[in-house]
Every structure is written in C-alpha cells, then in structure tokens.
Amino acid sequence: MSDHTYKKIELVGSSSKGIEQAVNNAVEKASKSVRNMRWFEVAEVRGQIEDDKVAHWQVTVKIGFTLDG
Amino acid sequence: MSDHTYKKIELVGSSSKGIEQAVNNAVEKASKSVRNMRWFEVAEVRGQIEDDKVAHWQVTVKIGFTLDG
Amino acid sequence: MSDHTYKKIELVGSSSKGIEQAVNNAVEKASKSVRNMRWFEVAEVRGQIEDDKVAHWQVTVKIGFTLDG
Amino acid sequence: MSDHTYKKIELVGSSSKGIEQAVNNAVEKASKSVRNMRWFEVAEVRGQIEDDKVAHWQVTVKIGFTLDG
Amino acid sequence: MSDHTYKKIELVGSSSKGIEQAVNNAVEKASKSVRNMRWFEVAEVRGQIEDDKVAHWQVTVKIGFTLDG
Amino acid sequence: MSDHTYKKIELVGSSSKGIEQAVNNAVEKASKSVRNMRWFEVAEVRGQIEDDKVAHWQVTVKIGFTLDG
Amino acid sequence: MSDHTYKKIELVGSSSKGIEQAVNNAVEKASKSVRNMRWFEVAEVRGQIEDDKVAHWQVTVKIGFTLDG
Amino acid sequence: MSDHTYKKIELVGSSSKGIEQAVNNAVEKASKSVRNMRWFEVAEVRGQIEDDKVAHWQVTVKIGFTLDG
Amino acid sequence: MSDHTYKKIELVGSSSKGIEQAVNNAVEKASKSVRNMRWFEVAEVRGQIEDDKVAHWQVTVKIGFTLDG
Amino acid sequence: MSDHTYKKIELVGSSSKGIEQAVNNAVEKASKSVRNMRWFEVAEVRGQIEDDKVAHWQVTVKIGFTLDG
Amino acid sequence: MSDHTYKKIELVGSSSKGIEQAVNNAVEKASKSVRNMRWFEVAEVRGQIEDDKVAHWQVTVKIGFTLDG
Amino acid sequence: MSDHTYKKIELVGSSSKGIEQAVNNAVEKASKSVRNMRWFEVAEVRGQIEDDKVAHWQVTVKIGFTLDG
Numbered sequence: 055m056s057d058h059t060y061k062k063i064e065l066v067g068s069s070s071k072g073i074e075q076a077v078n079n080a081v082e083k084a085s086k087s088v089r090n091m092r093w094f095e096v097a098e099v100r101g102q103i104e105d106d107k108v109a110h111w112q113v114t115v116k117i118g119f120t121l122d123g
Numbered sequence: 124m125s126d127h128t129y130k131k132i133e134l135v136g137s138s139s140k141g142i143e144q145a146v147n148n149a150v151e152k153a154s155k156s157v158r159n160m161r162w163f164e165v166a167e168v169r170g171q172i173e174d175d176k177v178a179h180w181q182v183t184v185k186i187g188f189t190l191d192g
Numbered sequence: 193m194s195d196h197t198y199k200k201i202e203l204v205g206s207s208s209k210g211i212e213q214a215v216n217n218a219v220e221k222a223s224k225s226v227r228n229m230r231w232f233e234v235a236e237v238r239g240q241i242e243d244d245k246v247a248h249w250q251v252t253v254k255i256g257f258t259l260d261g
Numbered sequence: 262m263s264d265h266t267y268k269k270i271e272l273v274g275s276s277s278k279g280i281e282q283a284v285n286n287a288v289e290k291a292s293k294s295v296r297n298m299r300w301f302e303v304a305e306v307r308g309q310i311e312d313d314k315v316a317h318w319q320v321t322v323k324i325g326f327t328l329d330g
Numbered sequence: 331m332s333d334h335t336y337k338k339i340e341l342v343g344s345s346s347k348g349i350e351q352a353v354n355n356a357v358e359k360a361s362k363s364v365r366n367m368r369w370f371e372v373a374e375v376r377g378q379i380e381d382d383k384v385a386h387w388q389v390t391v392k393i394g395f396t397l398d399g
Numbered sequence: 400m401s402d403h404t405y406k407k408i409e410l411v412g413s414s415s416k417g418i419e420q421a422v423n424n425a426v427e428k429a430s431k432s433v434r435n436m437r438w439f440e441v442a443e444v445r446g447q448i449e450d451d452k453v454a455h456w457q458v459t460v461k462i463g464f465t466l467d468g
Numbered sequence: 469m470s471d472h473t474y475k476k477i478e479l480v481g482s483s484s485k486g487i488e489q490a491v492n493n494a495v496e497k498a499s500k501s502v503r504n505m506r507w508f509e510v511a512e513v514r515g516q517i518e519d520d521k522v523a524h525w526q527v528t529v530k531i532g533f534t535l536d537g
Numbered sequence: 538m539s540d541h542t543y544k545k546i547e548l549v550g551s552s553s554k555g556i557e558q559a560v561n562n563a564v565e566k567a568s569k570s571v572r573n574m575r576w577f578e579v580a581e582v583r584g585q586i587e588d589d590k591v592a593h594w595q596v597t598v599k600i601g602f603t604l605d606g
Numbered sequence: 607m608s609d610h611t612y613k614k615i616e617l618v619g620s621s622s623k624g625i626e627q628a629v630n631n632a633v634e635k636a637s638k639s640v641r642n643m644r645w646f647e648v649a650e651v652r653g654q655i656e657d658d659k660v661a662h663w664q665v666t667v668k669i670g671f672t673l674d675g
Numbered sequence: 676m677s678d679h680t681y682k683k684i685e686l687v688g689s690s691s692k693g694i695e696q697a698v699n700n701a702v703e704k705a706s707k708s709v710r711n712m713r714w715f716e717v718a719e720v721r722g723q724i725e726d727d728k729v730a731h732w733q734v735t736v737k738i739g740f741t742l743d744g
Numbered sequence: 745m746s747d748h749t750y751k752k753i754e755l756v757g758s759s760s761k762g763i764e765q766a767v768n769n770a771v772e773k774a775s776k777s778v779r780n781m782r783w784f785e786v787a788e789v790r791g792q793i794e795d796d797k798v799a800h801w802q803v804t805v806k807i808g809f810t811l812d813g
Numbered sequence: 814m815s816d817h818t819y820k821k822i823e824l825v826g827s828s829s830k831g832i833e834q835a836v837n838n839a840v841e842k843a844s845k846s847v848r849n850m851r852w853f854e855v856a857e858v859r860g861q862i863e864d865d866k867v868a869h870w871q872v873t874v875k876i877g878f879t880l881d882g
Contacts, residue, residue: 057688057689057690057691057700057731058689059686059687059688059689059700059701059704059705060686060687060689061684061685061686061687062685062686062687062735063406063685064406064407064408064409064461064685065404065405065406065407065466066404066405066406066407066463067402067404068402068403068404068405069402070402072142072143073142073143073210073211074210074211074246074249077239077246078245078246079402079404080404081241081244081245081246082244082245083404083466084404085244091241091244092240092241093238093239093240093241094238094239094241094246095236095237095238096236096237096238098164098165099164099165100162100163100164100165101146101162101163102161102162103150103160103161103162103163103186106150106151106154106160107147107150107151108143108146108147108150108163110402111143114407116685117241118687121686121704126274126275126276126277126286126317127275128272128273128274128275128286128287128290128291129272129273129275130270130271130272130273131271131272131273131321132271132337133271133337133338133339133340133392134335134336134337134338134397135335135336135337135338135394136335137333137334137335137336138333139333141211141212142211142212148333148335149335152335152397153335167233167234168233168234169231169232169233169234170215170231170232171230171231172219172229172230172231172232172255175219175220175223175229176216176219176220177212177215177216177219177232179333180212183338185271187273190272190290195619195620195621195622195631195662196620197617197618197619197620197631197632197635197636198617198618198620199615199616199617199618200616200617200618200666201616201820202616202820202821202822202823202875203818203819203820203821203880204818204819204820204821204877205816205818206816206817206818206819207816208816217816217818218818221818221880222818248816252821254616256618259617259635264343264344264345264346264355264386265344266341266342266343266344266355266356266359266360267341267342267344268339268340268341268342269340269341269342269390270340271340279418279419280418280419280486280487281486281487281522281525284515284522285521285522288517288520288521288522289520289521292520298517298520299516299517300514300515300516300517301514301515301517301522302512302513302514303512303513303514305440305441306440306441307438307439307440307441308422308438308439309437309438310426310436310437310438310439310462313426313427313430313436314423314426314427315419315422315423315426315439318419323340324517325342328341328359348556348557349556349557349624349625350624350625350660350663353653353660354659354660357655357658357659357660358658358659361658367655367658368654368655369652369653369654369655370652370653370655370660371650371651371652372650372651372652374578374579375578375579376576376577376578376579377560377576377577378575378576379564379574379575379576379577379600382564382565382568382574383561383564383565384557384560384561384564384577387557393655408682409682409683409684409685409737410680410681410682410683410742411680411681411682411683411739412678412680413678413679413680413681414678415678417487417488418487418488424678424680425680428680428742429680443509443510444509444510445507445508445509445510446491446507446508447506447507448495448505448506448507448508448531451495451496451499451505452492452495452496453488453491453492453495453508455678456488459683471757471758471759471760471769471800472758473755473756473757473758473769473770473773473774474755474756474758475753475754475755475756476754476755476756476804477544477754478544478545478546478547478599478754479542479543479544479545479604480542480543480544480545480601481540481542482540482541482542482543483540484540493540493542494542497542497604498542524540528545530754532756535755535773546751547751547752547753547754547806548749548750548751548752548811549749549750549751549752549808550747550749551747551748551749551750552747553747555625555626556625556626562747562749563749566749566811567749581647581648582647582648583645583646583647583648584629584645584646585644585645586633586643586644586645586646586669589633589634589637589643590630590633590634591626591629591630591633591646593747594626597752609826609827609828609829609838609869610827611824611825611826611827611838611839611842611843612824612825612827613822613823613824613825614823614824614825614873615823616823668823670825673824673842693832693833694762694763694832694833695762695763695798695801698791698798699797699798702793702796702797702798703796703797706796712793712796713792713793714790714791714792714793715790715791715793715798716788716789716790717788717789717790719854719855720854720855721852721853721854721855722836722852722853723851723852724840724850724851724852724853724876727840727841727844727850728837728840728841729833729836729837729840729853732833738793763831763832764831764832764867764870767860767867768866768867771862771865771866771867772865772866775865781862781865782861782862783859783860783861783862784859784860784862784867785857785858785859786857786858786859807862
C-alpha cells in the first residue's frame with residue numbers, strides 16, 4: 055500500500071430482513087457508481103415499526119474507496 | 124404529517140438468538156402498553172457470557188410513538 | 193455478588209457471516225486465555241469489502257471477566 | 262429547593278415554522294399529562310424535506326419535572 | 331435469565347450530602363411507582379452553588395427494571 | 400417504503416438571519432444538484448462575529464435523499 | 469491571516485424570545501469585556517419551563533477572539 | 538430570572554479524601570476571584586496513584602456564575 | 607520524566623459503600639499483578655439495585671502504569 | 676462573506692512520513708476534482724504497523740469548499 | 745502534590761508549519777498572561793486551505809495551570 | 814484474511830519531539846512483548862508544560878495485533 059487517498063461516502067441501506075442485509079443493500083447500490091470499495095463502518099442502526107412489528111431496518115454506513123490515479 | 128408530537132421510551136430487549144430478535148422482543152413487549160409505535164433507534168448492544176459462550180444478547184432501543192390527540 | 197473486581201479486554205472478532213458470528217469468534221478465541229467471562233459490549237462494527245461485496249464483518253467487543261482471588 | 266427528585270421524559274416536537282415552535286409544541290403536548298415541568302434540554306434537531314423545501318422541523322427534547330410527594 | 335425485557339427511566343436525584351445520597355434518593359423515590367428495579371447508570375453529575383458553597387448535588391441516573399409478564 | 404437506499408451529503412448553510420434560514424439556504428442550494436431529498440439532520444451550529452454582533456449563522460446539515468433506481 | 473492565537477470563552481446567554489436572541493445577548497454581554505471577537509460555537513440549548521410554557525431559552529456558546537499582540 | 542448572561546470557567550479540584558471534597562475545594566478556590574457562582578458540572582474524574590493507593594482525586598468541574606451588570 | 611511509555615488497563619471495581627471505595631478496590635486488586643501504577647480515570651459509574659436499594663456501586667476505571675525498562 | 680453554502684467531503688490521506696503530510700496528500704488529491712477548498716477538519720488519526728514500525732499514517736479529514744453560483 | 749486547584753483555559757494556536765508548532769505558539773502566547781502552566785490537552789485539529797494547499801494549522805488546546813495561593 | 818481475531822491494547826507514548834515520535838516510542842515499546850502488530854488508533858493527544866514550553870508530548874494509542882493460533 056503506497057500513499058493512497060480514500061474517500062468516504064455515507065449511505066443508509068434498508069432491509070426488512072435485518073442489519074447485515076441492509077448493509078449489503080447499501081454496498082450493492084454503491085457499486086453502481088463507485089469503484090474500488092475497500093471498507094465500511096456502521097454509524098447508526100434504526101428502523102421503522104408498522105403494525106407493532108419492525109418493518110424496516112435502516113443502517114447508516116460509511117463506505118471507503120480508493121481514489122483513482 | 125401535520126404537527127405531531129412523539130414520545131420516546133427506552134427499552135432493553137434480550138434474546139439468545141441475536142440482535143434482531145432482541146429488538147423484536149422489545150418491540151413486541153412495548154406493544155402491550157404503547158400504541159402507534161413508529162420507529163426505533165439502537166443505542167447499545169451488549170450481552171452476557173455463560174460457559175464461554177454468548178448466552179444473551181441485550182440491545183437497548185429507543186422506541187418512538189405518536190402521542191394521541 | 194460480593195465486592196468482585198472485573199477486567200475488560202478489547203478484541204476484534206471477524207466473520208464472513210455477520211455480526212453475531214464475529215462476536216462469537218472473539219468470545220471463543222478469548223476463552224483460550226481468559227476464565228470467568230461474564231459479559232461483552234459491542235464498541236464498533238465495520239468490515240471489509242472485496243469485489244463489491246462485504247467480505248468480512250469486524251466487530252470490536254469489550255469482554256468483562258471476574259478477576260480471581 | 263430541598264431534596265427533590267425529578268424525572269426526565271423524551272419527546273419529539275414538530276412544526277413547519279421552526280425550532281422554537283417545535284419545542285413549544287412538545288411542551289404544550291406534555292402539559293396534558295405531566296405536572297410541574299421545570300426545564301428542557303434540546304437533544305437533536307432534524308426535519309423532513311418535501312418538494313425541495315423544509316416541510317417539518319423535528320426537535321427532540323428532554324423535559325424535566327418534579328416528582329410529587 | 332430468560333428473554334426478559336427491561337425499561338429504563340431517567341431521574342435526577344438531589345442531595346445536600348453528596349453523589350451517593352443523591353442516587354439513593356432517586357432510587358427510593360422511583361420505588362414508589364416502579365417494581366423490579368435491577369440496575370442504575372449515572373449519566374451526569376452537577377449541582378447548585380449558594381453562598382460560595384455546594385448546596386445540592388444533582389445526579390442524573392437511568393434506572394432499569396424488568397417489565398412484568 | 401420498499402428497500403430503498405439513501406445517500407447523505409454534508410453541507411454548511413449560512414445566513415445573516417438565523418438558524419432556520421441557514422438550513423433553508425443549504426436545502427435550496429442542494430436542490431440544484433440533488434433530487435429526491437427526504438430529510439436533514441443539524442450537526443453543528445456556529446457563526447461569525449463582526450463588530451461585536453453575530454454577522455453570519457453557519458449551520459452544518461446532513462441531507463438525505465433517495466438514490467435512483 | 470498570520471500566526472494568530474485565539475482564546476475561547478464559554479458563556480450562557482438567555483432570552484425569552486428564542487435561540488438566536490439568547491446568542492445575541494451573550495455576544496453583546498461579552499463585548500463589554502472582550503475585544504476582537506471572531507466566531508461562536510453553540511454547545512448546548514436548554515431552557516426553563518414556567519406555567520407549562522417555555523419561559524427562557526438558555527444557550528451555551530463558546531466565543532473565540534483574537535489575543536492581542 | 539430575567540435575561541441574565543452566565544460565564545462558565547473550568548477548574549480541576551483535587552483532594553485526598555474523595556470526589557465531593559475535590560469539588561468543594563475547587564468551588565472554595567473559585568470564590569476568591571469570582572462572585573455570584575450559581576452551579577457546577579462535573580466533566581471528568583481521575584486521580585493519581587502512589588504506593589498502590591489512590592493518593593489524589595482530581596475532578597474537573599465547570600462552574601457557572603452570573604455576569605454582573 | 608524522560609520518554610516513558612505507559613499502559614492502561616480497564617477494570618471494574620465494585621463496592622456496597624460508594625464510588626471511592628469501588629475505585630480503591632479496583633486499585634488494590636490491580637496492585638497484585640501490576641507495578642508502578644501512576645493514575646486512574648473514571649470511565650463509567652453504574653450499579654445494581656436489590657430490594658429497592660443500591661446494593662453495589664460498579665465503577666469502570668482505566669489504570670495507567672509505567673512499562674518497565 | 677455573503678450567504679454562501681459550503682459542502683464537506685470526507686477523505687483519508689495516507690503517508691509514511693506523518694500526520695501533516697497525510698493531510699497534505701488528501702488536500703492535493705481533492706484539488707483534482709474540487710474547486711474553492713476553504714478549510715479542513717481532522718476527524719481521526721490511525722495507521723498501519725509493519726515489522727514493528729509505523730508504516731503508514733492514515734488521517735481522516737473533512738474538507739469544506741464553497742459551492743459555485 | 746498537596747490539594748492544589750488548577751484552571752483550564754482554551755486557546756487556538758495557528759501555524760503554517762504544523763500541529764506541534766501551532767501548540768507551541770498557543771503555549772508561548774499564554775505564557776504572557778498565565779503563570780505555572782502544567783499541561784495541555786489537544787481538543788481539535790483543523791485548518792485553512794488557500795490555493796489548494798494547507799495554509800494554516802489551527803489547533804484547539806486546553807491549557808491547565810496551578811492557581812496561586 | 815480469514816476469520817482472524819485481534820486484540821487491542823492501550824498505551825501512552827511520550828516524546829519531547831512531537832506526536833509522531835511519541836507514537837513510534839509506544840509502538841517500539843509494545844514490540845518487546847507483543848507480536849503481529851497490525852494497526853494503531855490515536856485516542857488522545859496531550860502533554861506537559863515546563864518553564865512555559867511543551868516538555869513532553871503524551872499520545873494515547875490503541876494498538877491492534879493478531880491473536881496467534
């Protein structure tokens with residue numbers, strides 16, 4: 055690893071299944087516009103309740119990727 | 124959404140299965156005394172260890188609900 | 193519970209499966225050198241991304257155990 | 262002031278006008294079920310955007326009141 | 331310990347004597363309306379000064395108790 | 400709400416009038432390059448003083464919007 | 469701007485009108501003893517409730533000013 | 538209480554006896570140069586160990602006082 | 607003091623008497639395995655409630671000591 | 676300074692030399708795609724260790740720049 | 745060390761060279777009005793960018809000194 | 814990288830030269846008792862002042878290393 059520079063973007067993934075799937079969804083969505091993703095950091099976990107049940111998990115993640123050239 | 128007011132209460136759900144189930148348990152328990160739950164926020168994740176294994180996941184959640192009238 | 197003293201150590205467990213398994217891995221590894229583990233606290237959740245997918249979950253946990261004698 | 266005990270509850274007031282009005286709304290709503298309110302603490306300010314404009318200010322406040330007797 | 335759910339409430343105990351007594355006062359007051367208290371967490375320590383001396387210690391505590399049934 | 404993904408960007412709006420106007424300015428400016436804005440979070444309030452008076456309110460906001468398709 | 473040194477002081481301004489006026493009051497009061505004020509940072513917003521209404525907004529601000537010479 | 542402005546200063550009181558005495562020492566020392574002290578906030582508790590025993594408690598307190606005139 | 611290196615360990619001392627005694631107990635226990643302790647930092651104060659009274663104070667302290675040679 | 680709006684982006688600069696150089700590298704890299712940079716804020720300092728020595732300093736910086744027109 | 749009381753003041757030192765020099769500048773400036781300085785704590789590191797380069801490092805430090813008599 | 818577990822220890826390195834050297838000193842000292850160090854995180858920067866000059870930089874670092882076997 056030489057003197058790379060990375061950029062972090064902040065996304066909120068959501069899923070009805072759970073925390074991991076919400077993160078996976080955020081990473082998959084990010085892959086459509088960002089290359090060279092390297093790591094993520096979970097910043098917040100929350101969600102919505104409907105009819106007395108958890109309806110959506112919403113997970114804020116920061117995603118780091120290498121800046122080209 | 125007009126000028127609603129919400130109240131947040133703080134619960135700790137526990138589960139031997141994992142984080143999501145602990146949150147589900149807290150929401151289900153809250154549903155017995157609170158109506159119109161709208162969202163939750165995970166504030167802390169911890170748990171107990173017995174015989175060198177995780178025995179209980181304990182997840183502190185804040186639950187927001189609409190105040191009637 | 194009389195006037196026990198506890199010590200906390202800080203580990204990072206990793207897993208390709210998810211958060212709970214990463215914690216389980218950290219607790220299992222800790223059990224090889226520490227006795228009387230009592231509780232854990234999740235301090236940070238992050239992970240690595242490879243080929244546009246989450247490759248490893250890395251969970252920082254503090255583990256508390258009773259000091260002997 | 263003798264040895265009083267206070268309780269804090271956490272509300273989210275909302276308003277289309279601004280932060281102060283959102284707090285006022287929360288306090289007014291709380292007054293319907295709580296007596297002897299003494300102070301508030303602003304914990305979070307956020308809101309919703311509709312049609313590219315701020316539609317609602319949502320202010321989380323902790324409200325402290327004296328416990329009777 | 332099976333899959334219990336706990337609730338946390340936030341009180342401010344005060345005392346002219348010191349921190350521990352302020353917490354004791356909050357716990358005693360809470361015992362009049364809450365059953366099955368299990369633990370407390372000190373969130374803030376502050377107080378009032380009168381005539382150049384500490385007149386009241388004010389300690390914010392979160393108190394956790396088991397929800398029935 | 401299905402499994403949407405949101406992105407958050409961080410802006411600093413400024414205004415000589417006050418906090419709400421500084422947020423409004425940031426949202427208006429963001430609307431020129433971002434679609435589907437949904438919510439904002441106030442992260443910091445500060446400002447500049449000139450001639451012994453507040454000259455500018457500077458409010459850091461995170462703005463969340465839905466990522467297309 | 470050469471190598472200036474700044475000092476920060478911490479004030480609490482209060483106002484019955486709102487947050488901005490409380491900050492203005494703090495800055496005006498500070499101007500009686502401090503020169504060369506440059507910026508402020510809002511650290512805390514709270515207030516007092518009387519007769520079920522907000523009676524005073526109390527805003528903690530840090531004020532930065534250039535040290536002479 | 539009209540529109541007063543308060544100033545906060547930050548002191549570290551120390552005592553070989555305990556936390557309350559360290560705060561009392563800080564307040565007493567402050568009284569020699571500051572008038573109209575109203576409240577304090579404990580920001581940090583630490584201390585020094587000598588010969589395997591706590592030798593000094595060091596408590597950082599912010600002290601608020603009314604600004605004259 | 608030349609260029610020493612220190613290590614911090616994190617302990618939880620408990621006591622039925624109060625905060626200071628819980629810290630003293632942690633320091634005394636640490637003295638059985640650690641030499642050259644220099645300072646401590648209180649990180650958390652909590653405790654257990656039994657029969658509507660505080661039964662144990664549990665104080666998390668970080669203890670710093672000089673690493674030998 | 677009129678009512679400008681600023682945007683903040685978050686980068687991680689790295690350098691084998693030290694903290695300042697890691698920040699310089701991040702700013703230089705940002706200059707290739709961003710105009711009108713005005714300030715930076717250091718959010719985190721960490722790094723990698725290889726062969727028992729610090730191999731890379733990794734500094735997370737938020738960079739603020741004026742949004743055009 | 746007997747029962748001393750310390751005061752902390754908060755300064756922002758700046759330097760075009762780097763973090764250490766900015767702290768040195770703040771300490772040197774403080775020495776003109778404060779005696780018996782004992783320690784400093786770095787609270788924030790930021791700076792200004794001009795012409796796509798770091799122009800000034802601005803380091804917020806708290807400086808602690810012994811209060812006389 | 815398979816499912817490794819890491820441990821973090823917390824050290825305070827000191828140096829009269831600056832922040833980087835204080836970290837280097839901590840890492841070098843740690844290398845005498847720990848193998849497989851991988852990364853460090855700076856948690857706190859402070860120092861001592863003597864004769865109106867910075868005499869020692871004290872940098873708290875968490876050091877992460879791979880647990881064997």
